[in-house]
Amino acid sequence: MKVIKRTHQQQEAKIIVGFLNAHGVEAELLDGHINSVLPVLPGGVRIAVPDDQEQEAMRLLAQAQAGLMDSDGQAQ
Numbered sequence: 223m224k225v226i227k228r229t230h231q232q233q234e235a236k237i238i239v240g241f242l243n244a245h246g247v248e249a250e251l252l253d254g255h256i257n258s259v260l261p262v263l264p265g266g267v268r269i270a271v272p273d274d275q276e277q278e279a280m281r282l283l284a285q286a287q288a289g290l291m292d293s294d295g296q297a298q
Contacts, residue, residue, distance in 0.1 A: 224276045226269055226276060227268070228267065235269055242271065
């Protein structure tokens with residue numbers, strides 16, 4: 223597993239994991255149990271994917287951040 227992103231917001235991490243899962247990437251939320259009480263944690267929450275899905279996950283996140291997804295969540 224490779225950590226591809228760290229965020230201090232648990233809800234943001236859950237959205238990212240759900241987005242990647244919906245696109246066939248087996249993303250997992252690490253440290254979520256620590257962050258379940260506090261909405262913001264200084265160390266952050268890590269998002270990890272299998273090594274062989276790292277490039278696809280990074281591509282999807284870059285496209286989403288750049289606004290290159292259509293209304294169905296597919297790459298344009």
